[in-house]
Amino acid sequence: xxxxxxxxxxxxxxxxxxxxxxxxxxxxxxxxxxxxxxxxxxxxxxxxxxxxxxxxxxxxxxxxxxxxxxxxxxxxxxxxxxxxxxxxxxxxxxxxxxxxxxxxxxxxxxxxxxxxxxxxxxxxxxxxxxxxxxxxxxxxxxxxxxxxxxxxxxxxxxxxxxxxxxxxxxxxxxxxxxxxxxxxxxxxxxxxxxxxxxxxxxxxxxxxxxxxxxxxxxxxxxxxxxxxxxxxxxxxxxxxxxxxxxxxxxxxxxxxxxxxxxxxxxxxxxxxxxxxxxxxxxxxxxxxxxxxxxxxxxxxxxxxxxxxxxxxxxxxxxxxxxxxxxxxxxxxxxxxxxxxxxxxxxxxxxxxxxxxxxxxxxxxxxxxxxxxxxxxxxxxxxxxxxxxxxxxxxxxxxxxxxxxxxxxxxxxxxxxxxxxxxxxxxxxxxxxxxxxxxxxxxxxxxxxxxxxxxxxxxxxx
DNA sequence: TGGCGTATCT
DNA sequence: TAGATACGCC
Numbered sequence: 001x002x003x004x005x006x007x008x009x010x011x012x013x014x015x016x017x018x019x020x021x022x023x024x025x026x027x028x029x030x031x032x033x034x035x036x037x038x039x040x041x042x043x044x045x046x047x048x049x050x051x052x053x054x055x056x057x058x059x060x061x062x063x064x065x066x067x068x069x070x071x072x073x074x075x076x077x078x079x080x081x082x083x084x085x086x087x088x089x090x091x092x093x094x095x096x097x098x099x100x101x102x103x104x105x106x107x108x109x110x111x112x113x114x115x116x117x118x119x120x121x122x123x124x125x126x127x128x129x130x131x132x133x134x135x136x137x138x139x140x141x142x143x144x145x146x147x148x149x150x151x152x153x154x155x156x157x158x159x160x161x162x163x164x165x166x167x168x169x170x171x172x173x174x175x176x177x178x179x180x181x182x183x184x185x186x187x188x189x190x191x192x193x194x195x196x197x198x199x200x201x202x203x204x205x206x207x208x209x210x211x212x213x214x215x216x217x218x219x220x221x222x223x224x225x226x227x228x229x230x231x232x233x234x235x236x237x238x239x240x241x242x243x244x245x246x247x248x249x250x251x252x253x254x255x256x257x258x259x260x261x262x263x264x265x266x267x268x269x270x271x272x273x274x275x276x277x278x279x280x281x282x283x284x285x286x287x288x289x290x291x292x293x294x295x296x297x298x299x300x301x302x303x304x305x306x307x308x309x310x311x312x313x314x315x316x317x318x319x320x321x322x323x324x325x326x327x328x329x330x331x332x333x334x335x336x337x338x339x340x341x342x343x344x345x346x347x348x349x350x351x352x353x354x355x356x357x358x359x360x361x362x363x364x365x366x367x368x369x370x371x372x373x374x375x376x377x378x379x380x381x382x383x384x385x386x387x388x389x390x391x392x393x394x395x396x397x398x399x400x401x402x403x404x405x406x407x408x409x410x411x412x413x414x415x416x417x418x419x420x421x422x423x424x425x426x427x428x429x430x431x432x433x434x435x436x437x438x439x440x441x442x443x444x445x446x447x448x449x450x451x452x453x454x455x456x457x458x459x460x461x
Numbered sequence: 462t463g464g465c466g467t468a469t470c471t
Numbered sequence: 472t473a474g475a476t477a478c479g480c481c
Contacts, residue, residue, distance in 0.1 A: 226475075227474065227475090228473090228474090229473080250465070251465075251466095252463095252464065265464080266475075266476075267475080269465075269466075270474055270475060271473090271474080273466070273467070273468095273474095274472090274473070274474075276466090277467095310465065310466075311465090
């Protein structure tokens, strides 16, 4: 019986994406039987919309695919970018498909119908992720505290109560986190923006006159450390725009999709403004290639005066073509070329050569610990992905301890653990590959698939 | 009230 | 010029 697990699944929210109502109903029954709260969504667009709105706190997404196609993998990529645990359940099974799904960031690829023996233990993925997030948060808070201590030591700003306005009084964790990442490579403090004395002209608008006399003279606004929009960071920004799509490029969404620790909505909004007003060139590119004096590269919003376009994104190829038509001179400008390794190479651009080719590569398992700026789209991550092939070898000879030992003992990132490497084509066989990052440990030292139970459990309560 | 885009500041 | 902040609008 599975009763021991119900406490763990209680309150966990699963989004089931399946356009087949009957199939979805069966899966919902199964999931609810094991205590998961389920939201059924019929289409990818609906699912994406729901995820981006963020009104429901989804712990896990199960995408039920009846004929895997580009859309399903596109949705997978979006879910991964939003840092969701995603299970790929497919009518069709083959190793290539499974590998592709895992490579794109799925945690598990299984052949439908979803097996209750797997459902029973899905909560473990969620728990692992939660623990890792808590660790990251704790780490950030610790570093934040260290920063606060440093500020106090330096006596730079003195008593916050006296010097700061209400809003700036106690910076929240997010606002402080740029300090946290000062040491990180992608966001770099240039040291010039740390403290600024505000002119007070505008600031006095929101204070009464008596206050303004004092505050405009004495108020030192602690200006945030400048965020350096490096090529990598900008590339990530552009990828996010690409994923979000036209009309959905709002700063808040971008921040979420970028998933860069410490990066704030305001910073993204500011960058977005710059990009919109500077033809979507990367900061690096702007540096090496000044904008021509003509106003041909003004953004739409600038050209159209007060007309506000919300959530707009660049039209890569189209953008150039249109502008080139308007002003052939632009075709001689240099544009950055985005490569899959997220580095920019300047080169001559032509009409045929797109500005920021809209190719994106979403690295799987992007819950970052440590240097998130460097690794958000690189390989350091802390999820567990796996393949359970339902035509493999039987589990029963391997106990959980053996599995546990293998996982903990794994020292290579994404080392594959294959259980029972015998004949994988006999009925009722399973092959479990777990992708485990270097040095990861799991709660209670276990990432537990209770294999005996999986093998032996019947679907009953 | 929060989030957006734009204007302005440093 | 880049990035942060102010501000009005929705």
